[in-house]
Amino acid sequence: MRSSTYFFYLLTTIRFWARVNAGELCTHDDSFIPDAVLRVTAANYSQSCYPAKHTVLVNGTSPGPELRLTEGETYWIRVYNDMLDANLTMHWHGLSLAVSPFADGTPLVSQWPIPPAHFFDYEINVPHGMAGTYFYHSHVGFQAVSATGPLIVDDLDIPYEYDEDKIIFLQDMFTKDDAVIEKGLVADPLVWSGQTAMILVNGKGGGISHVTAGDATCNSTLSMVSVEPGKTYRLRFIGATALTFALLAFEGHDSLTVIEADGSYTQPYNTSILQIGGGQRYSVLLTTKAAPEKSSYFMQVESRDRPSVARSFAVLQYGLKPATKPMNPLTAPLTLPNITRGFLDDLAPLHPSRDFPTSAEVTRRITLTVHQKVSGQTVWLQNAYNWTDSFPQTPYLVALYENTTNTTTNPGLPYPSLERALANNGIDPVTRTFPARLGEVLEIVIQNTGADKGGLDIHPFHAHGAHFWDLGSGNGTFNGTANDASWAARGHQPPLRDTSMLYRYATSTGNGTAMGWRAWRLRVTQVGVWMVHCHILQHMIMGMQTVWVFGDEEELLGRVGWPEVEGYLAFGGDVYGKETHAPRVVHFKGNERGNERGGAWAEGQRVSFWRGGGGVG
The missing domain is CATH 2.60.40.420 (Cupredoxins -  blue copper proteins)
Known part of the structure; x- marks a missing residue:
């Protein structure tokens, strides 16, 4: 070790030791059971009707499994990088990880990325008041286009009444491989990625369709959101798109009530459409028809402010799933408006905050x-x-x-x-x-x-x-x-x-x-x-x-000093686990954790996996 670096570490220990009130160094050996496990791989994978291409997947699918946490709890989520030739991180989008400084999942900022054949245990503390709709995604290169999935923080006290909640997860799909896209974006001259080939809804889509005509060439089936007549559903929309600024609406259902934006409850706001950009999330209440005229209604989603319009569909399905799977319509059932600048800018918080600065x-x-x-x-x-x-x-x-x-x-x-x-x-x-x-x-x-x-x-x-x-x-x-x-x-x-x-x-x-x-x-x-x-x-x-x-x-x-952080400071340091050794990590919230809860998660009792590439129903 260089003498100047050692001197800094010595000063750090002396100067900050009295300030450390957490930060216990622990070995996550076989006795440690994480609350959830995400395994990230890369494989040739076909999304909807497009040819298979090299795609980064979470637990074998895109989107990855739904994670459900509860506010006021601390969780450990183990992320394996099973890719052979690419680094990885996982970011918990919308959650503030001030308690765990190395857990935000940003490779240029808070941590070295997870090398191939290694894993990293993320400490996720969810404070009270953070219940809402979130998602996770890789923060390396273009991986987030597919290496992503929903994360829901459940309330201890739900302020709105509804019968059930459903996730509507929006993604983009491009025909080029991720590596080709990345290389082109940093090339001189620029080689653009191309526009979105398809907007995916819960992993499925109907292909590209311009405003002038429908597209019947894609024979892919559509995602179904199953509902019952006369019930109120909380639809959790997650904008995990890479490029698309989406505008969407439901055929025959023009009364939507926004109740949450980005993890914060709002006063009810009525709208017939929803605009959602990459990274944004909304919860919307939809009350289904007491006597529906038909069993299937389309949700239509389109891109805005791009050179061409991409259009995809999903199905709001009443009752039992149909014998034949829903297909992309030949013509669009809805004519959606243009972009509304300032959409939902005047949302009101459900409760005023004493912390709001004037x-x-x-x-x-x-x-x-x-x-x-x-x-x-x-x-x-x-x-x-x-x-x-x-x-x-x-x-x-x-x-x-x-x-x-x-x-x-x-x-x-x-x-x-x-x-x-x-x-x-x-x-x-x-x-x-x-x-x-x-x-x-x-x-x-x-x-x-x-x-x-x-x-x-x-x-x-x-x-x-x-x-x-x-x-x-x-x-x-x-x-x-x-x-x-x-x-x-x-x-x-x-x-x-x-x-x-x-x-x-x-x-x-x-x-x-x-x-x-x-x-x-x-x-x-x-x-x-x-x-x-x-x-x-x-x-x-x-x-x-x-x-x-x-x-x-x-x-x-000063939150934690040397030598506790040593494993975080080197690429592939001992905080990154491998088949040959268990990681030594800092528990920033201390060493009290619920291994009983972890065992239940490990058996799949609290991590729900979408089947068939992410469809809900």
């Missing part, structure tokens, strides 16, 4: 300006910087613990400087991160701008860590005074979200011209390194992601 409490406003640079390699920038596999070379949290000196192979990164950030509109240009201190109240404005060649795009922006209060969106630039007045007129607080849409208000504009904003307000309470990124996978690979560092050095690194 504009008077805002300590500073940060404008995160997104821009596409197309001279040379096409990249997406945030405040003139991108975040890709080449930067940083070490996961940032790992680099902070190591505090490595500058070398050719591992340059290391210092702790972000708030002073540098204040001089550069919030971003520290050395680390390319946005630092903030505990207790700050940030007003974050995400500003859309015209690309070098004038183009504009939409972006579903997702924040890891604590959820933000979503202040809405608009054209041009943000006016805080007008926005405050708008919320005052509505008479309620903004909703809590973790993913919201940055719209475009034209297809093109001048290079760098500001056109379209999304504003958030966040009270900084959770120490950690948190990614903020567009949830379009193509844009992420092209650099449209950045990192927020909350807390000072002592607060962030």
Whole structure:
């Protein structure tokens, strides 16, 4: 060990030891039973009627198995990387993992990825008040297009009445292999992935169909959502799409009531359609017909704000499943409207929060300006910087613990400087991160701008860590005074979200011209390194992601010291289990866990697997 590194570890131990109140180092040998097991493989796999291609699967399917947790509990989920030639992580989308700093599943930020033939035990703590609809997905490259599945956190006290809940899981399917797509997105010149070939609903779809005509060439069967007459269902919509901004509706059922957005309950909001971008989730109440005119009704889903319209279907099936499986209709039963900018921006929380910060409490406003640079390699920038596999070379949290000196192979990164950030509109240009201190109240404005060649795009922006209060969106630039007045007129607080849409208000504009904003307000309470990124996978690979560092050095690194974290600091370190050895991991919540509960999960009593490639019914 280099003497400078050893000196840092010694200082870390002395400086922070008194602060550590958790962080017990434990060996997960054969006596340890995880609460759930996910095994990730890659295989030639056919989705709907398209030819088989190399696809990353979870427990042999896409989407993967449904996980159900309960708020107020801590779980251990073991993720095996059974792929032969690819790294892996698993991110728990929408859950704030402030308790377990290495468990967020971000390979450039919170952990080294899981190497092939290794596994990693994720500690998932679900605080009270986080019941809702979530999902999990890999955060490596383009794997999340298929390596993904639903995650539901059950309530201890459900505020709405319904008879049953159903999951509607939306994905994209592309004809190119993932590796070909990734290579093209970082090539010079850019080789685009192509548009969505099919929108999948619970793993099935009806193929691409443009607005002018139906498509009867695909003989694939459709997903069925089975219902009974005169009952109320909670439909949990999960936007796990890579590219598609989806708009959907049900044939013959135009009364939908939104009750949850991104894991937060809302006051009931009636709508006949639903718009859902990548990363967003909604729960909607649907009351079925007491006397249905027929047994099968279509759900129609279409893409928006893309060069072509992809259209797919699922079936709302009353009573017994039909003798013949449902097929893609020859003509679309519905004419869906165009995109509604600002859709559901005025949702009201079910209960007002005492933590909601007023504009008077805002300590500073940060404008995160997104821009596409197309001279040379096409990249997406945030405040003139991108975040890709080449930067940083070490996961940032790992680099902070190591505090490595500058070398050719591992340059290391210092702790972000708030002073540098204040001089550069919030971003520290050395680390390319946005630092903030505990207790700050940030007003974050995400500003859309015209690309070098004038183009504009939409972006579903997702924040890891604590959820933000979503202040809405608009054209041009943000006016805080007008926005405050708008919320005052509505008479309620903004909703809590973790993913919201940055719209475009034209297809093109001048290079760098500001056109379209999304504003958030966040009270900084959770120490950690948190990614903020567009949830379009193509844009992420092209650099449209950045990192927020909350807390000072002592607060962030003082939660657990050396030598407990040693296994997390090396690629393939001893925190990563293998057939030849059990992992040594830190229990950030202590060593009290329910092995009885773990045993039940291991026997499949609480992990429900979708059959037939993910269909529900």
